Amino acid sequence: MRLRCLLLLAAVVTALPALAAEIPAAERRSGYSFMTSDTKAMQDDDTANPGMLSVMDGEALWNTKVGEANKSCADCHGDAAGSMKGVTARYPAFDKALGHPVDIEQRINLCRRDHQQASPFANESRELLALAAFIGKQSRGQPITSGDDEALAPFVARGQELFMRRQGQLNLACANCHDDNWDKHLAGAPITQGQPNGYPEYRLEWQAMGSLARRIRSCMTGIRAQAFDFGSLDMVALELYLMSRAHGMTMETPAVRP
């Protein structure tokens, strides 16, 4: 009897519809393609894109000597146009010393600590976003390659698990909207695929720049889940999965989004 119950349970579990598979490469669409023509025009014109103000601030910071070491980013990395090209497109990247991946904001702060001997920037601070935007701009037009490193495989898997896991009071997984229903609308606004190809980005809703982590946190708050902390292993794993899920898509940093 007991065995029969278990078998029945197993049959029910296997009969539940599996979550839709990942979006095939040919169907991947940037958040840009869901926007109105006005917002597209704002992103396309570098003198109308408010993200470029942050990029300009970041360029100034790149060349400013700071910390005990009295070194600027440029003192080691030189001209960002060459040295930072494609860098954001492959982050979060595996850090051998730490043994786990770090996102670009964490990398900036690690660099500040280890090489400039300066205090780290606060999460979502104007300076951190400006430097990330300036570095990210050097990858504009480059394809996303994040997740190619084999050492990252377990972290990509962890991120995928988090993406597929239902959570919060609304009991929704990221995949319920961004894999299964991305061609539909939610309260009049298009549900996008949740592609991370323009961060840090300028959100009109925020009237400010924000990182991918901030975007994920506001999504998690929206489903009434406990948002991951900035820089936590789960946050970086989810960022990493999103980037590997967008493999080959073109970077748009600094993107403008509604």
Add this chain to the structure above:
Amino acid sequence: MASALVNVPPKAKKGAVIEIRTLMSHIMEPGYRRTAEGNLVPRDIITSFTCRFNGEEIFRADLFPAIAANPFLSFFTVATESGKFEFEWIGDNGFVANASAAITVEA
């Protein structure tokens, strides 16, 4: 750090209508919002924008709390002669920012 992005065509034909676009970095805090503790966040906005061409004022705008952060202003003028556009943003807490751009007008 106040940075501005100004878009003026570097060259124009005499008599042509040209578009000037400006983007100014500013938080435009309206003064109606409160912190988590209930304290009012003081107003901090740009109140005035002026554009002068060769010293003569050609465009002015007053800005108000309902205007979004990083105000973007675009306007048109007629290219009459070569010269310099000077832009000035004035705001709360002694905020002053300037930018300029040159134009060459061909007959």
